[in-house]
Amino acid sequence: MEQLLHYVWKHKMLPLRQLETTDHRSVEVIDPGLHNRNAGPDFFNAKVRIGETVWVGNVEIHTKASDWYQHGHDRDPRYNNVVLHVVEQADTDVQTQEGNYLPQLCIEVPKTVSEHYRELLSTDHYPPCYQIIPSLTPLMIHAWMAALQTERLEQKTEAIQRRVELAGGSWEDAYFVTLARNYGFGINGDAFEQWAQHVPLNVVGKHRDDLFQVEALFMGQAGLLQPEAIPPRYQQDALNEGYFARLRNEYLYLAHKFTLSPMDYSLWRFLRLRPQNFPHVRIAQLANLYYEGRAGLSALLECDTLDALRNLLQTHVTPYWETHYVFGSESPKNKKRLSKASADLLTINTAVPMLFAVGRHRHKEEYCDRAFDFLEQLKAEQNHIIRLWQECGLDVKNAGDSQALIQLKKEYCDRRDCLRCRIGYEYLKRSEQK
Secondary structure: HHEEEEEHHHOOOOOOOOEEEEEEEEEEEEEOOOOOOOOOOEEEEEEEEEEEEEEEEEEEEEEOOOOOHHOOOHHHHHOEEEEEEEEOOOOOOOOOOOOOEEEEEOOOHHHHHHHHHHHHHHHHOOOOHHHHHHOOOOHHHHHHHHHHHHHHHHHHHHHHHHHHOOOOOOOOHHHHHHHHHHHHHOHHHHHHHHHHHOOOHHHHHHOOHHHHHHHHHHHHHHOOOHHHOOOOHHHHHHHOOOOHHHHHHHHHHHHHHHOOOOOOHHOOOHHHOOOOHOOOHHHHHHHHHHHOOOOOOOHHHHHOHHHHHHHHOOOOOOOOHHHHEEEEOOOOOOOOOOHHHHHHHHHHHHHHHHHHHHHHHOOHHHHHHHHHHHHOOHHHHHHHHHHHHHHHHOOOHHHHHHHHHHHHHHHHHHOOHHHHHHHHHHHHHHHHOO
């Protein structure tokens, strides 16, 4: 398997015998080079001694030497700088586009490495490497968790930058979209993001001093002020109460004035959703947050403590929603404030990534440092992913650790990409030594 050959070469898991090319010249691997996952040779800037000469250049790896021709490398000038062809089977000589014959080195994947790699791929237990977790050193775990945490923040930064581009370069709008998406708390995340993209903040800003108009614009753009969006059993009650009609009339006026059109209300999901997470409630909370001037990027950047951030994000619903979850359905009075757990999730998934992204964009390390500090201060999230790692003996201390483990599962374990995982490396390395 070519992936395993890449792995063996990258980590220098080479045979203990003297290495030789197929034409019997000695080979010493000084530096395997940088692994390239894009188009071009597999490893850049490798350093190898072949015979008496030290070569610095690229290395290409194949299961069979004839794959060189199958992949068209003999016609590709990007492969003219290859200094060594590493293969498992040297079934033919190979030439570059310039006509030069390449030295070839035959290596094999150690039996224990291939066996244990198959174990990692075939096990149904999660995580598949659970057996070695207790034996890993704290230093190794800390280093890998720190790398995963940064990787996750960088991934979220890319998502924020895409929102900035969609918003015509506006970081303010991109923050609002990011905040709204995370108000969906997973189930309605996509719908909330689409809703936020339908909310023209330049228009809402003209009415920011009128909470009723802000709510009318927010609810209307969500498609929730269309009569057919109300469950049939509540429609008559909603119309009798009058609040729905007032909001709808205000929205229709503003929509006509500013040429607005709502999103498709059928995108909202209610099945198996707790009432406090209904879109109406979350949008009412966002309306209050916006009206009070606490949904802006500048307000976020001013928060230099976790308590200040929690206070910024804390909000409640507008008066009507204190006794309703949907239009026409009355419930006991409740201000429906964000729970501390929900506020912390917003901090983890909105505030921290935004601070990190802005810090990278503006070259302000203090924002990036603050993002990491907040993750270190927050308690670890509690979900099935974190519990499974804890059951394996991994100590999860804070939100930085839990974010790292979520990244590990989604980007490595779920993809069975054990060859890029440091825990997977330890699993294979230790297996080889047995």
